[in-house]
Amino acid sequence: MDNQRNRNSVILRVEGLKKYFPIHRGFFQRIAGWVKAVEDVSFEIERGRTLGLVGESGCGKTTVGRLILKLLTPDAGRIIYQGQDITDLSSREMKPIRKEIQIIFQDPYGSLNPRLTVGQTLGEGLQVAGIRSGAPRRERLEKLLQMVGMPPAVVDRYPHEFSGGQRQRIGIARALSVEPSLIICDEPISALDVSIQAQIINLLKDLQDQLGLSYLFISHDLNVVGYLCDHLCVMYKGHIMEYAPTDELFANPAHPYTLALLAAIPDPETPKDPPLTAENQRGTVAEPPAGCSYLAQCPFGEPACREAARTFTKVGPNHFIRCWKVTPSRGADYFSGPGPAA
Amino acid sequence: MTFLTRSDILLAVQDLSVHFRSEDQVARAVEGVSFDVQRQETVCLVGESGCGKTVSALTILGLIPQPPGEIAGGRILFDGRNLLDCREDEMQKIRGNRIAMVFQEPLTSLNPVFTIGDQIAEALETHADLTSAQRVERCVQLLDDVGIPSPRERLADYPHQLSGGQRQRVMIAMALACHPELVIADEPTTALDVTVQAQILRLFRALQQSHAMAVLYITHDLGVVSVIADRVYVMYAGIIVEQGLRAHIFDAARHPYTQDLLEALPTRSKRGRRLYSIPGAVPNPAAKPPGCPFHPRCRYAIPTCGQQPPGMCDYGDGHRARCPVLFDGGPSHWGQETLTGKV
Numbered sequence: 001m002d003n004q005r006n007r008n009s010v011i012l013r014v015e016g017l018k019k020y021f022p023i024h025r026g027f028f029q030r031i032a033g034w035v036k037a038v039e040d041v042s043f044e045i046e047r048g049r050t051l052g053l054v055g056e057s058g059c060g061k062t063t064v065g066r067l068i069l070k071l072l073t074p075d076a077g078r079i080i081y082q083g084q085d086i087t088d089l090s091s092r093e094m095k096p097i098r099k100e101i102q103i104i105f106q107d108p109y110g111s112l113n114p115r116l117t118v119g120q121t122l123g124e125g126l127q128v129a130g131i132r133s134g135a136p137r138r139e140r141l142e143k144l145l146q147m148v149g150m151p152p153a154v155v156d157r158y159p160h161e162f163s164g165g166q167r168q169r170i171g172i173a174r175a176l177s178v179e180p181s182l183i184i185c186d187e188p189i190s191a192l193d194v195s196i197q198a199q200i201i202n203l204l205k206d207l208q209d210q211l212g213l214s215y216l217f218i219s220h221d222l223n224v225v226g227y228l229c230d231h232l233c234v235m236y237k238g239h240i241m242e243y244a245p246t247d248e249l250f251a252n253p254a255h256p257y258t259l260a261l262l263a264a265i266p267d268p269e270t271p272k273d274p275p276l277t278a279e280n281q282r283g284t285v286a287e288p289p290a291g292c293s294y295l296a297q298c299p300f301g302e303p304a305c306r307e308a309a310r311t312f313t314k315v316g317p318n319h320f321i322r323c324w325k326v327t328p329s330r331g332a333d334y335f336s337g338p339g340p341a342a
Numbered sequence: 343m344t345f346l347t348r349s350d351i352l353l354a355v356q357d358l359s360v361h362f363r364s365e366d367q368v369a370r371a372v373e374g375v376s377f378d379v380q381r382q383e384t385v386c387l388v389g390e391s392g393c394g395k396t397v398s399a400l401t402i403l404g405l406i407p408q409p410p411g412e413i414a415g416g417r418i419l420f421d422g423r424n425l426l427d428c429r430e431d432e433m434q435k436i437r438g439n440r441i442a443m444v445f446q447e448p449l450t451s452l453n454p455v456f457t458i459g460d461q462i463a464e465a466l467e468t469h470a471d472l473t474s475a476q477r478v479e480r481c482v483q484l485l486d487d488v489g490i491p492s493p494r495e496r497l498a499d500y501p502h503q504l505s506g507g508q509r510q511r512v513m514i515a516m517a518l519a520c521h522p523e524l525v526i527a528d529e530p531t532t533a534l535d536v537t538v539q540a541q542i543l544r545l546f547r548a549l550q551q552s553h554a555m556a557v558l559y560i561t562h563d564l565g566v567v568s569v570i571a572d573r574v575y576v577m578y579a580g581i582i583v584e585q586g587l588r589a590h591i592f593d594a595a596r597h598p599y600t601q602d603l604l605e606a607l608p609t610r611s612k613r614g615r616r617l618y619s620i621p622g623a624v625p626n627p628a629a630k631p632p633g634c635p636f637h638p639r640c641r642y643a644i645p646t647c648g649q650q651p652p653g654m655c656d657y658g659d660g661h662r663a664r665c666p667v668l669f670d671g672g673p674s675h676w677g678q679e680t681l682t683g684k685v
Contacts, residue, residue: 056535163623193390194562195639198606198619205616220536223565226610227617250610264540266565268592268607 010044011182011214012068012101017041017077019063037063039238041077043231045182048208050215052229052246054222054261060238061218065184068216069103070094081182099128102175106187108167112159118145118170119155125177140177147210148173148203165196172203176211184216189224201228222265226250234258237293243312244319255321256298292323300325352524352556353379353402358416360397362627363409369627371397373580374416379524384550384557386567389577390624395560398577399526402558403443404433421523439469442517446529448509452501458485458512459497465519484515487552489545507538514545518553528560543570564607568592573660576600579625579635586661596655596663598640634665642667 018039025032038060045051053061066072068079070086079087086097105111112121122144123137131137142152148169159167168188175183185204189197205228207213219225225232225246232249234242234257242255253259291306292298298305305325312320360372372394379385387395400406402418404425418425420441425433442465445451453461462481466472472480478497485493488511501509510530517525527546531539543566550557559570567574567588574591576584576599584597595601605618622639625631631638637647644667654662655669663669 056537165623193624194564194603195390195606195620196623198608198617199621201608202617202619222536223610224608227608227613246610246613260537264537266540266543266563266569267609268564268568268604269609269611270568 009047011047011082012045012216013043013078013080014064014068015042015078015080017064017067017079018075019060019067019072020075036238038067038074041233041235041238041240043233043240043243045214045216046230047181047214048212049230050208050217050228052225052232053216053218053235054220054225054232055235056220056261058237059235061235062186064235065103065186065216065218068184069098069101099178100180101182101184102178102180103184103186104168104171104175104188107191108164108171109159109191111171112167112174114159117156117158118150121159121170121174122155122177125174129178144173144177147176147207149199163196164192165199168192168196168200169203172200172207176207180213182214182216184218186218187220188217190219190221197224204228222261223267234261239293239322241294241323242319242321244316248316248319252316252319254315254319255294255323256300257294258321260297294323350380351378352381352421353558354417354419355398355402356417356419358398358401358418359414360394360401360406361412361414363412364628367628370414370580370630371627372401375577375580375582376416377575377582377585379556379558381523381556382550382554383572384546384559384570386571386574387558387560387577388562388564388567388574390562392579392624392627393577394580394627395577396528399443399528399558399560402526403437403441404428404430435469438465438522439520440522441524441526442520442522444510444513444517444525444527444530446532448506448513448533449501451513452509454501457498457500458504462512462516462519465516469520480519481515484518485512487518487549488512488515489541490515505538506534507541510534510538510542511545514542514549518549518555521553522555524556524558526558526560529562530559531566532561532563539566546570564592564603576603579630580627581635581664583636583665584663586657587659590657590659590661594657594661596657596661596668597665598642598668599636600663602639602641 019037020034021037022031023033023035024030041064043051053064055061063072067074074087077087078085081097081100086094089097119141122141126132126137126140131140141155145152145154150166150169150173159170162170188204189200192200201224204215208215217225217229229246232244232246233240234255236257242249242253242258249258253262292301295301295305311324312322313324314320355378356376358372358375359370362369362371375394375398377385377387387398389395397406401413402425406413413426416426420436425436428436452458459478459481462484463477466477466480481497482493485496490496490508490511501512504512513530531542534542546557547570549555561567571588573587574585575582576591576597578599584591584595584600591600592604595604602618602620606620608617620639625635631648633648633650634640634652637643640647647667652664652666654664655666656662
């Protein structure tokens with residue numbers, strides 16, 4: 001683990017990523033339409049930093065993670081890992097890179113093989129790293145378990161013997177077993193109890209400091225990404241709606257959807273009654289309307305939004321939104337104004 | 343227990359204990375829990391999985407299967423009457439009528455083979471004396487109340503045709519059908535997206551005021567508690583560790599568990615700081631530690647904590663915490679029930 005802590009270099013860049021899933025209908029399973037899961041998604045992750053991908057269920061954030069891991073093939077766009085375009089690599093050419101990019105899953109119950117002991121689960125990764133047996137394997141196993149805060153004695157135990165938090169630690173150790181540089185964390189704490197969540201978040205932060213890891217942190221919880229991430233992408237129906245450094249996003253949110261999300265999230269530090277207002281109904285994911293995909297929900301929408309190109313507007317240093325209406329000055333007006341809930 | 347005659351207390355759970363027996367062990371899911379709900383108030387029961395919050399709620403409605411469940415003690419006074427003494431036919435007149443329940447998972451709680459109109463009408467058929475035309479009108483009204491657009495057309499829809507948020511609205515409409523005095527909501531927004539959750543929470547607030555009902559809201563999410571609760575009961579391992587007004591819990595928590603939970607929540611203002619993490623895990627209900635169940639994870643624990651169950655300490659204005667170590671009077675309150683008497 002002799003990662004250079006060159007904090008400004010980009011470890012992963014994705015450009016114009018797109019993935020549509022077909023909707024099959026009828027006896028012959030003909031294609032009746034497309035779910036536009038991911039459309040024109042671009043971002044960069046800096047080495048040793050955490051990028052948060054935040055959005056509601058069905059917004060395509062998990063699909064983005066799977067595309068980066070090449071568990072899915074993108075319909076368009078490039079994935080560039082450490083300067084190398086890995087989009088079209090064959091599975092044999094991908095092999096050395098798979099060690100570099102690992103994933104931690106949401107469900108600590110479904111993501112561990114119940115028939116393998118902890119040692120066997122972690123051993124699969126070590127085998128890939130060329131450590132097969134004997135003392136080096138045992139030492140490495142103990143080191144991995146120690147890194148995630150588990151006693152070495154657990155190597156011969158099975159997943160069902162552990163609690164959710166302990167299983168998530170094993171899942172993290174499995175990801176670390178091949179010494180990756182980038183870890184995709186797909187809602188790693190949302191299935192855990194509140195008192196356990198903090199343990200896992202602290203563990204992820206410690207590991208990042210020790211090993212110089214970069215994270216893509218996928219979550220629906222703005223409180224968590226606001227705590228953990230350096231930069232944030234807010235996704236809605238397959239599009240990135242707003243991109244900004246975390247502090248900037250919370251201080252000057254500009255996209256109407258981000259405003260709606262921020263207004264919706266209960267903040268335990270400022271208890272307050274929810275406003276007693278009606279609200280817009282949500283549309284479905286398949287076939288969003290022409291123009292801006294948030295138009296159906298947007299309190300600021302107007303007919304021109306149907307025609308407007310879905311491009312990014314710069315509203316601040318390193319702060320972009322996919323909304324043609326909001327200029328930097330008007331973004332501030334929106335936020336101090338009645339807001340989307342009114 | 344003179345305060346029980348106060349007419350504004352709708353539900354009073356007193357010293358309730360519920361155990362579950364298996365062949366070789368007894369899980370004490372709820373042990374000596376007392377709480378009350380006043381008319382038109384929102385009370386949150388908050389705690390982690392396995393703390394006994396759902397078991398407490400199901401016991402109120404008489405929905406705990408016995409065996410393996412066993413109500414080991416206590417009373418549940420609803421409008422002055424002990425529900426634990428009611429016969430099944432008496433409970434049926436209360437359930438769905440005066441006390442209604444909203445469950446967590448709207449898809450599994452709705453019957454997939456009946457239309458939502460049929461399902462809302464079911465409670466009305468059982469409890470209300472209405473003609474079928476009146477029932478349809480009432481269903482339309484209910485769907486309108488919970489904010490479902492074009493409600494008359496929706497009556498013939500099946501649950502799979504609705505989104506998750508709309509299903510939860512239908513569940514709430516079903517609960518409201520007979521003008522209940524108390525709605526018990528068990529994690530009704532946990533399966534929903536945050537913006538939909540915000541809509542449902544707003545809906546609960548609005549309906550509670552327009553229908554003048556009390557809500558017992560069960561959740562693990564302190565964020566939700568912070569927007570919806572009037573009063574809060576914090577549960578841990580089958581007991582209530584702290585209770586008070588929302589401001590007591592969020593601004594002046596007195597129990598180490600409540601304090602730790604709030605400190606462990608990741609929020610943006612804690613950015614750059616390390617989160618406090620509560621060591622260890624929630625104890626197994628069949629093997630709880632002696633004394634205070636939180637003491638093995640508690641940073642303030644003293645040897646007495648593992649020996650005696652802690653008494654409730656009163657901070658005034660309804661704010662109580664079951665931790666003598668942090669009480670002004672110090673550990674001299676061990677084992678005694680509070681200065682003001684048993685809750």
